[in-house]
Amino acid sequence: MSTCKYTGSVEKWGTFEAEMSGRHEGNPFTDYTIQGTFKSKEETKTVDGFYDGDGIYRVRFMPSFEGDYAFEIKGSFSDEVYTGAFHVTPAAECNHGPVRVSYTYHMAYEDGKPYYSIGTTCYVWELQSEELQKQTLETLADSAFNKIRFCVFPKHYDYNLNEPISYPYEGTPMDSSVLTSENFLEYVGCAEGNNFDHKRFNVKHFQHIDDCVKKLMELGIQADIIVMHPYDRWGFSEMSAECDDLYWKYLIARVSAYRNVWWSLANEYDLFPKKTTEDWERYASIIQEKDVYNHLRSIHNCKSFYDYTRPWITHCSIQRQDLYKSSEMVNEWRIRYKKPVVLDEIAYEGNIQHGWGNISGKEMTRRFWEAFCRGAYPGHGETYMNDEGILWWSHGGKLYGESPERFKFLQKIMEETPAPGLxxxxxxxxxxxxxxxxxxxxxxxxxxxxxxxxxxxxxxxxxxxxxxxxxxxxxxxxxxxxxxxxxxxxxxxxxxxxxxxxxxxxxx
Amino acid sequence: MSTCKYTGSVEKWGTFEAEMSGRHEGNPFTDYTIQGTFKSKEETKTVDGFYDGDGIYRVRFMPSFEGDYAFEIKGSFSDEVYTGAFHVTPAAECNHGPVRVSYTYHMAYEDGKPYYSIGTTCYVWELQSEELQKQTLETLADSAFNKIRFCVFPKHYDYNLNEPISYPYEGTPMDSSVLTSENFLEYVGCAEGNNFDHKRFNVKHFQHIDDCVKKLMELGIQADIIVMHPYDRWGFSEMSAECDDLYWKYLIARVSAYRNVWWSLANEYDLFPKKTTEDWERYASIIQEKDVYNHLRSIHNCKSFYDYTRPWITHCSIQRQDLYKSSEMVNEWRIRYKKPVVLDEIAYEGNIQHGWGNISGKEMTRRFWEAFCRGAYPGHGETYMNDEGILWWSHGGKLYGESPERFKFLQKIMEETPAPGLxxxxxxxxxxxxxxxxxxxxxxxxxxxxxxxxxxxxxxxxxxxxxxxxxxxxxxxxxxxxxxxxxxxxxxxxxxxxxxxxxxxxxx
CATH class of the missing domain: 2.60.40.3950 (Immunoglobulin-like)
Known part of the structure; x- marks a missing residue:
């Protein structure tokens, strides 16, 4: 009989994990199932496990209550049925649970503590060099940011032509040495020369994503995971529906037991040439079925908003539509959507050539205050040109701007504001x-x-x-x-x- | 036989004037008529004259062509018919004629020279002390402004509680010593204690208006005359239709022969409690009938725009409707109205308590450039608090702001722009x-x-x-x-x- 290693004691909203060996003939990502059922006095939940390479399967679970839990893990991955028990202790002082919608327009941790979101965006910070990742985490630790948006898939875009540290699938990428800032737009979607197997995940890539989510959790930062995005030369934005669904389920099985996860179905969903509303709605169904913790869910636009009245959408994740009015539109959006208005993109502080990335620190700070006072939650990004080509907006690293310091001051005011917010x-x-x-x-x-x-x-x-x-x-x-x-x-x-x-x- | 003194020679677009004695029994402002008919090879025009006090009547005329003119003046003011002839010489170098609409969205002087409008507003500069008026004219002379908005009637408003140097009618005003910035809004419209005869003009007041229009003309500045306005404690905004019409005709007879006159029917027409669209349309009919020179005509809003598609309106005279977007709306207004868009109020540089009067010089300059590049014509105002209580916006005087210097620079760029504009x-x-x-x-x-x-x-x-x-x-x-x-x-x-x-x- 093979063993099942698992966490004996976990705090409330912590992550239980069980590790087992299993079958790995054929394609273990598609050929076998694994599910765990968790029971306590207050809840019974069944979650998918996942294959983590080297014949290892894992099941993760986030308990929402204190006390004793029992579990049973089974599936075609193994002939055995694994059972066990563990104890859930009270949450540690810095652990307030996942973030939930509070009083229609606001958010609070599950323990009731108000969550006044101050977001930032570093699209692929976790796919940069180890040194740069470390610097990003240090910068975040010394900032007001309590949410960060980032992508699972690597990013292909202006200022983003380098190779990621890893790819999400087994296979080989196109030769990136041909790319320049002049020609990169000729290599979009699934460019020639890529050879990835969309049914075989690169577990190292996903283990690293897990690790980054955990590091953010330790910093008290929400991981607003951008599951799909259109800035692509490898074809990850144009996979078949079958492979998309496989990816969604795999990612959910891996990370949904981390309390700081938010689901951003897409960045600029309206820029995908091959995805339809039916696709986005199908992904939403998958999350609703597979994420048993009901993490926050939204989808970010380029031009046209997704229909934020859709029941599965917990909050607006807005890129501003007007060059001149961004946060100033919040009153209308609150009335229209009756959900928290999270302004994930109201332009970035910086000086690049694009209008979405060259506002001043003063203007950024002004937009933050406009948002806050109108009862919305603003997000930041930074795009200062520099010799290293390291821009916070995509790569993380250091901040050069004038606004982040002001966000700390704003955060102090926010925290003095009575719940649920303004x-x-x-x-x-x-x-x-x-x-x-x-x-x-x-x-x-x-x-x-x-x-x-x-x-x-x-x-x-x-x-x-x-x-x-x-x-x-x-x-x-x-x-x-x-x-x-x-x-x-x-x-x-x-x-x-x-x-x-x-x-x-x-x-x- | 009484004499008729008149100008023997006048330049094209200059002002011919004939002076005659006439009847002054009863009320010479209402009881007698006087008209002059002017003929040359190219034009025949009949204009009203006006009573100028002390038994004197005048007829003014602006010839639009060079060459020989003959005139005939008659009416019930006198038993005599006055005739004469005068010669019209070419326009002096600095005289380009009245401003006309050019290529739908732009303006040009009648001689074809493009007129790139940079306006300012000093509502009652001409009703301040002589010294202050002199300073205003000096400031204007050293500025980029080539249009100024100002009122014929005195102004009653916050920062405007002082007595004007003269009143437009014979009579006596209410005691202004009771007024404070706290209570002034209790004295609006026709407050108690006023005793004016709305059928007897104070000719000194109007002679002074004439004089100011001429001084502006000498500076090359368009006089955008605000004929009616609602900031009133004396009742001039609530006169009878008969008295309104008398006033309109009197003013037109006096000043329309000055080439730099524009008609602004009202400032914030929508704030008059007792005037209706029918009233404004009637005034417009009077101008169209009596102003034989077809000076530019518009009407300025507080909130809702007047219908700028009305045929008599030559250009939009816009107060911005949105706190955040002003000049940025020009594209839409051009499409909607197909007329020159003159932005007469896009907030003022200053630091008073009101949001319409406390933007920075940088923001003002930005709004000017936005307007210019979108093919519109911006206007300025300034409201810096100071110990003397002299604010450019109403009183004229000195400018303290940072934007006017930048308008000179903008004007240079404007003048280098090929006709008709952008x-x-x-x-x-x-x-x-x-x-x-x-x-x-x-x-x-x-x-x-x-x-x-x-x-x-x-x-x-x-x-x-x-x-x-x-x-x-x-x-x-x-x-x-x-x-x-x-x-x-x-x-x-x-x-x-x-x-x-x-x-x-x-x-x-």
Whole structure:
């Protein structure tokens, strides 16, 4: 009888794993099944396991409750049925569970702690050199970012012509030495010279993805995994439906037991020449069936939004559609979609030639504050040209921009905001007013943001009774000036500079 | 027989004037008529004269042709019929005639010289102290502004509670000593305590308006006269239809013979509580009947645009409707209205509390360039708080802002632009591309403006044959860097700063 190694004790929302040997004749990725069923007093869940190379199969599971669990693992991978038991301990202090939608427009960890998302994007940071990956993780550790978008598949695009450290499939890629920034668009989809077997995963590639998701988890960062993307020369964006589905199931089996996983079905779904709405809906069905933890799900656009009213979509994952108005559209999107509005692409701070990647740190910070005060969650990216050709947006590495430091300051303000977060006020036309988005409690907490406007003073009149503590926040210079206690109608002097906010809180 | 003094010789588009004594029993503003008919080989026109006080009547006329003119003046003001002749000489070098619409979206003086409008607004500059008026004219003389919007009636508004130097009617105003910035909105329309006779003009007031229009003409500045406005405590915005019409006719008789007059029927027409579309259309009929020179006509909005497709409207006079997008909307407005788009209010540079008056000089300059490159004509205003309470936007005086200097630079570029002006290109989504708006000639002259974007380079490919001279324009630092001659597809390096433009011109 072969052995089953497994985790004896795991914390709530941690990852249980069982490892077993099994059949590996033929193609173990397609020829055999493996499933585990997990039972405790509170839940019973059945999940797929996966083949991890070298005759090894694994089943991963994320328990949502404390206490004793029993499991049974079986399938055609083995004649044996593996059973066992393990204990789930309370979550560690820094483990708040997966992120869920909270009060329609907001998010919170499963333990109730508000999750105020500040995202960034490094599309293929994990497929760069080990040294660069390490630097990326160090940069993230010292940042406000608590979500990162990245791809499982390598990326072929301007500034992205190098070879990834590994490929997701067994096989060999086209010769990349022919590529230049002039001709790269002639090599798209499945270019000539690629020879990959879309039914045989390169387990090293996926083991590395697992590892990266775990490292992000340790940093408290949500892994917004971009499962498919169109920036491709190897053909991974144009596989058959059968291979697509195989990939989806394999990835879900591998990583869904990590609590920090989000599913981004695609980056710029509307740029895939060969995928249809039926395809995206089929992938969504697969996630809903196979991801028993109900991680957050969305899909990111280039031009036209996917229909965010689809029931499987948990939140909007928006690339702005207008060059001039991005976060400013949030009010409309909230009304339209009644879901959290996550602004995954409102242009990147940088100086590359493309308009999506050359706004200033000031403009980026302004868009973040507009988003926050309108009750949405902004995302960052950075595209500064440099001699090494290492751009944060794709490769990770170091940050050169001026906005990330301001996000730390914003995050402090966010964390001081009562749950579940802010909603936009029907306010003066020339300010962005925000109140707490909680109809159950009358919390008198307001932020008035002035964006590019530079008033020398503003007048406020919230009510006649409440004593308010008023602070002037310089969102760019990152200062908070206490103005005192006010009641009734009052006037607050401002410095006549851009990017100021006024916070008005009931004195408790 | 009483005498008729008149101008013996006048330049083309100059102002002929005849002065006669006449009846002044009763109310000479309403009780008598006076008309002059002017004939030359090319034109015959009949215009109203007006009573100018002290028993004096005047008839003014602007000849549009050189050569000999004869006139005949008659009416119930006198038993006599006055006739005479005068000679019209060629226009002086600086006199290009009135401004007309040119090629649908643009403007040119009647002699064909393109008129690239750069407007400003000083609502009641001419009703301030003599010293301040003098300063305003000096400031204008040293500026790029070639159009100014101002009101005939005094203004009652925040920062505008002082007494005008004169009133348009005989009578006495309410006591203004009661007014504060807190209570001024309680005194609107016809507040108590005013005692004006809306049928007896204060000729001194109107003589002064004449004089100001002439002084602006000498500076080469169009007088965009705001005939009615709602910022009123004296009742001038709520007169009877009869008195309104009397006023319109009186003003037209006085000033329409000045070539630099434009008619702005109203500022923020939609804020008048007692005027209807029928009223505005009636005023428009009066202008069309009485202004025989066909000066430019428009009407300015607060929120909702007036219907700019109305035949009598020569150009759009737009206050932007969106806090974030102003000049950026020009493409749509051009398509919608097929008329010159004059952006008379895209917010003011300054730091007052109101969002319409606190943008930065950089943002103002950016909006100007967006407008220019999209084939529209931008307007300025300035509202910096200061101890004297003198804000350019209403009072004139000095300019404190950073944008006016940049308008001089822009004006230089405008003047180098081939007639009739620019049109927006259907271009890259992340630049504002402009070409010459002339379908009759294939002029290869392009400007690409990058607004808040900061590309480090851009690539261009206009055609394969033409040799282009390429310049990089820093619209903020006001420099032009020659990049050389290029052909076919070429790349231009840019400094990765905001507010850059690239000009690409065929080498001749």
């Amino acid at each position: 909603r936009p006020l029907e306010n003066q036309w020339d300010e962005v007013g925000a109140a707490v988005d909680n109809s159950l409690q009358d919390i008198k907490y307001y932020i008035f943001y002035y964006s590019f406007m530079r008033p020398s003073f503003r007048e406020y009149h919230i009510d006649d009774e409440t004593e308010f503590e008023v602070e002037v926040i310089d969102t760019w210079n990152m200062t908070i000036e206490k103005k005192g206690i006010f009641k009734g109608k009052f006037r607050i002097d401002l410095p006549g500079r851009e990017y100021m906010a006024v916070r008005v809180r009931e004195v408790k | 049109r927006p290109l259907e271009n890259q989504w992340d630049e504002v591309g402009a070409a010459v708006d002339n379908s009759l000639q294939d002029i290869k002259y392009y400007i690409f403006y990058y607004s808040f974007m900061r590309p480090s380079f851009r690539e261009y490919h206009i055609d394969d044959e033409t040799e282009f001279e390429v310049e990089v324009i820093d619209t903020w630092n006001m420099t032009i860097e020659k990049k050389g001659i290029f052909k076919g597809k070429f790349r231009i390096d840019l400094p990765g700063r905001e507010y850059m433009a690239v000009r690409v011109r065929e080498v001749k």
